[in-house]
Amino acid sequence: MLDVSALNPLQRVSLRFVVISLLFYGLCITEGMMMRSNQITFDMIPADHYYAIMGAHPMVGIFGSSFMLVFGAFYFLVPTLLNKSIYSQKLAELTWVLVTGGVALVWLSGFVFRYAALYTNYWPLPVSEEFSPYGLATFAVGNIILMAGVFVFAYNIFATVFHQRDEQKPMWPLLKSALGIDGFTNLYKKMRGRQEEEPIMPLPIVAIFRGTIDTVLDALVLAGVSCVFLYHAFYAINGTTIDPGWFDALIYKNIYWWGLDLIADGLVLIYVAGTWYLLATLITGQKLYMANVARAALLVELVVSWNVWSHHLLADQGQHNVMKIISGEMVTAFELVTSGIAVFVTLMTIWKARPIKMTPPLKFLLGGILGFSLGVPAGIIQADLGMNRILHNTQWVIGAHAHMQLLVGLGMTLYAAMYALFPMLTNNLKLKSDKLTNFHFWAHLVGGVGMAVSMGFAGMDGMLRRTIYPGNPDFQVEMIFAAFFGSLMVMAYFAMMYNIISSIGIKGLIEIFVKLPERIKMKLAPLG
Amino acid sequence: MIDSSDVLGLMKVVFVIYTMIVFSMLGMYAYSITRAHRVQPKFKVPFFGWMGFLIFVGVGVHVMTFNVIPWVGWDLTRDSIKADKEYRIAVADYEFHLPEEGMTIEEGDMVRFELESHDVSYGFGLFRGDGTMVFQMQVVPGSRNDIVWKFDKADTYSIRSTEYSGPRGGEMFVPNAIVVKPEVAVASINNQS
Numbered sequence: 001m002l003d004v005s006a007l008n009p010l011q012r013v014s015l016r017f018v019v020i021s022l023l024f025y026g027l028c029i030t031e032g033m034m035m036r037s038n039q040i041t042f043d044m045i046p047a048d049h050y051y052a053i054m055g056a057h058p059m060v061g062i063f064g065s066s067f068m069l070v071f072g073a074f075y076f077l078v079p080t081l082l083n084k085s086i087y088s089q090k091l092a093e094l095t096w097v098l099v100t101g102g103v104a105l106v107w108l109s110g111f112v113f114r115y116a117a118l119y120t121n122y123w124p125l126p127v128s129e130e131f132s133p134y135g136l137a138t139f140a141v142g143n144i145i146l147m148a149g150v151f152v153f154a155y156n157i158f159a160t161v162f163h164q165r166d167e168q169k170p171m172w173p174l175l176k177s178a179l180g181i182d183g184f185t186n187l188y189k190k191m192r193g194r195q196e197e198e199p200i201m202p203l204p205i206v207a208i209f210r211g212t213i214d215t216v217l218d219a220l221v222l223a224g225v226s227c228v229f230l231y232h233a234f235y236a237i238n239g240t241t242i243d244p245g246w247f248d249a250l251i252y253k254n255i256y257w258w259g260l261d262l263i264a265d266g267l268v269l270i271y272v273a274g275t276w277y278l279l280a281t282l283i284t285g286q287k288l289y290m291a292n293v294a295r296a297a298l299l300v301e302l303v304v305s306w307n308v309w310s311h312h313l314l315a316d317q318g319q320h321n322v323m324k325i326i327s328g329e330m331v332t333a334f335e336l337v338t339s340g341i342a343v344f345v346t347l348m349t350i351w352k353a354r355p356i357k358m359t360p361p362l363k364f365l366l367g368g369i370l371g372f373s374l375g376v377p378a379g380i381i382q383a384d385l386g387m388n389r390i391l392h393n394t395q396w397v398i399g400a401h402a403h404m405q406l407l408v409g410l411g412m413t414l415y416a417a418m419y420a421l422f423p424m425l426t427n428n429l430k431l432k433s434d435k436l437t438n439f440h441f442w443a444h445l446v447g448g449v450g451m452a453v454s455m456g457f458a459g460m461d462g463m464l465r466r467t468i469y470p471g472n473p474d475f476q477v478e479m480i481f482a483a484f485f486g487s488l489m490v491m492a493y494f495a496m497m498y499n500i501i502s503s504i505g506i507k508g509l510i511e512i513f514v515k516l517p518e519r520i521k522m523k524l525a526p527l528g
Numbered sequence: 529m530i531d532s533s534d535v536l537g538l539m540k541v542v543f544v545i546y547t548m549i550v551f552s553m554l555g556m557y558a559y560s561i562t563r564a565h566r567v568q569p570k571f572k573v574p575f576f577g578w579m580g581f582l583i584f585v586g587v588g589v590h591v592m593t594f595n596v597i598p599w600v601g602w603d604l605t606r607d608s609i610k611a612d613k614e615y616r617i618a619v620a621d622y623e624f625h626l627p628e629e630g631m632t633i634e635e636g637d638m639v640r641f642e643l644e645s646h647d648v649s650y651g652f653g654l655f656r657g658d659g660t661m662v663f664q665m666q667v668v669p670g671s672r673n674d675i676v677w678k679f680d681k682a683d684t685y686s687i688r689s690t691e692y693s694g695p696r697g698g699e700m701f702v703p704n705a706i707v708v709k710p711e712v713a714v715a716s717i718n719n720q721s
Contacts, residue, residue: 047695047698048695051692051694051695054692116694116695117694118692120692122648122649122691122692122693123649124647124648124669125648125649125693125694128647128648128694130648130694130695130696131694245670248670249649249668249669249670249671250668250670250671253649253668290575293575313666315651315664315665315666316665316666316668316671317665317666317671317672317673317674317675318668318671318672318673321604325590329590330587330590333583333586333587333589333590334586336582336585336586337579337582337583337586340578340579340582341579344573344575344578347557350561351557351560351561351569353561354560354561354562354563354566354567355561355562355563355564355565355566355567356561356562357562358558358562363558366554366557366558369554370550370551370554373550373554374546374547374550377546377585378543380585380586380589381539381589384589384590384593385590385593385594385600385603385604386535386593386594386596386597386599386600387535387539387593387597389532389599389600389603389663389664389665390532390535390536390661390662390663390664392664392690393651393664393690393691393692394661400543449547453543453547456543457540460536460539460540460543461536461659461660462655462656462658462659462660462661463659464653464688464690466691466692466697467688467692467697467698468698472659474658474659475659
């Protein structure tokens with residue numbers, strides 16, 4: 001059982017992130033399955049509730065679950081890898097409070113007010129009279145609080161990387177190393193036969209630093225847009241409607257996708273690459289293979305991620321053809337290369353250390369690589385002028401590409417990190433059941449891939465992603481398969497939660513957040 | 529002429545094969561790294577060879593579709609294409625305002641659809657009777673939303689909004705909105721009228 005009193009503040013705050021992340025994930029898959037029931041014409045929820053969930057679902061999944069787990073892991077890893085103290089423990093605590101509060105408000109805007117402008121927020125739908133201004137205000141405030149949490153995280157991480165409390169180092173070499181420029185200079189030196197320099201920053205820190213740059217830019221756009229929403233909501237609540245025509249819908253779409261795409265094609269891929277590199281070195285105990293190339297590739301990925309948003313606008317006829325071809329097709333295709341480098345470097349690092357034991361972190365790491373190996377090419381296919389014309393907004397996009405990447409690729413990578421960090425965060429506590437961990441792996445992998453492939457097939461058969469088809473049997477077979485595989489993922493979740501909770505105990509779980517009185521501790525002890 | 533059914537039919541096969549290859553290769557890899565002895569690779573993947581392969585695939589997909597899929601060329605040059613028929617469709621308050629005379633097209637005709645949204649963003653997609661998609665585009669307020677398409681098969685198509693525009697958007701479905709008649713049939717319709 002977990003002895004919370006023996007945890008240091010960093011362990012405790014990281015565990016708080018993990019617990020909240022897993023709870024949000026539970027909410028996300030529960031609501032996902034409720035939506036799934038409507039797709040097999042077993043309507044659990046009315047249409048307005050379906051669309052309200054659809055608007056909140058990605059926010060809860062991406063920010064409430066994935067970001068939360070990533071933030072928790074990085075709050076622990078950055079000081080640990082740099083052998084420094086965290087810049088501010090209070091800001092770390094504030095981060096999870098803000099992100100949790102923000103996501104909860106976004107969710108409540110849908111649950112209470114049926115606000116359903118979708119996470120893409122295509123102008124002017126979010127501010128249209130279709131929705132209650134109170135719903136709009138709740139969504140906007142939630143989003144602003146959420147993004148404030150993201151800013152606090154970024155500030156705290158940057159400050160931890162650069163702060164000089166523990167030792168004095170010149171700033172430029174630190175920045176050069178954090179940006180990965182030393183990866184390029186070392187490659188150049190190697191070509192010229194010169195002595196390479198040992199980089200100051202560990203490679204995972206480089207990935208975290210660079211991913212966080214995209215995180216900040218993304219948060220700037222989303223928070224900025226939310227301020228505009230709040231402005232409209234304020235006037236609407238006071239009985240005045242502002243003409244939304246002041247903002248061009250296509251320009252808005254470009255700005256919004258530039259920001260939002262920094263999540264999908266920026267920080268996720270960069271954070272994931274960094275996590276793979278960290279796990280590969282932790283699992284093998286060896287140095288990363290081609291570390292300089294990996295450092296350089298992370299910088300290339302950062303620049304690539306700023307220039308790919310047009311692949312979301314290939315079906316927008318007002319978007320200029322040059323933008324579609326250069327940004328939408330060609331630069332986007334380079335994501336195949338940058339993610340291919342991460343796959344190559346990770347697999348080679350592990351390969352060189354063979355034979356090794358198949359541990360849960362390694363198993364989940366390979367699952368994560370599999371998810372991206374299937375999801376990234378699916379994205380490249382739809383980022384093509386010809387294919388986009390017949391795939392855009394279908395279930396292919398959200399199934400074979402997005403859910404494959406998020407649930408299988410990112411999800412399994414995060415679980416790999418969670419299983420690897422679990423002993424470090426709990427002072428060598430062991431998980432109760434290896435069988436449950438194995439079940440979690442197989443049920444999540446088969447469920448995730450099966451669901452994404454079923455949705456992909458529905459998309460190729462013409463099923464749209466944001467539409468319900470009441471009484472229409474055209475896509476029943478694919479959706480029944482998707483529901484079956486989705487149920488497997490739910491079972492995987494419960495197996496994992498049972499395993500974790502029975503390992504740390506209910507008392508330990510509660511005491512991660514609040515100190516319990518002795519009387520209650522004694523009552524809970526037998527349950528744990 | 530190749531249509532979306534041909535392209536997506538082939539893609540289903542490729543997708544299944546690709547998924548099986550990825551599973552097999554990672555499965556073999558996982559098996560090899562955990563053997564008690566140090567397994568020697570059957571073949572080596574050089575880094576620059578891998579990079580070259582990825583660039584070839586990433587760029588090659590676009591080059592191939594540009595040359596094989598006809599609607600890519602139509603799309604990029606649509607400003608200079610002279611259409612046989614043109615339809616203007618207004619969209620407002622979750623409704624497509626289609627031409628009153630209906631839309632009957634002669635097989636082989638190149639048709640331009642031009643849509644204008646008066647409020648939020650919608651989509652414009654054509655679907656066959658079995659629900660498969662012929663094509664789609666976005667209908668963004670304040671932008672020019674036009675597409676040219678050559679109809680080379682006699683059939684009846686439905687229109688559906690393909691972009692989420694609020695809960696009411698799901699109701700934007702017009703069954704059998706476009707009829708593509710064989711050349712002879714259209715001639716007889718014109719004679720009767």
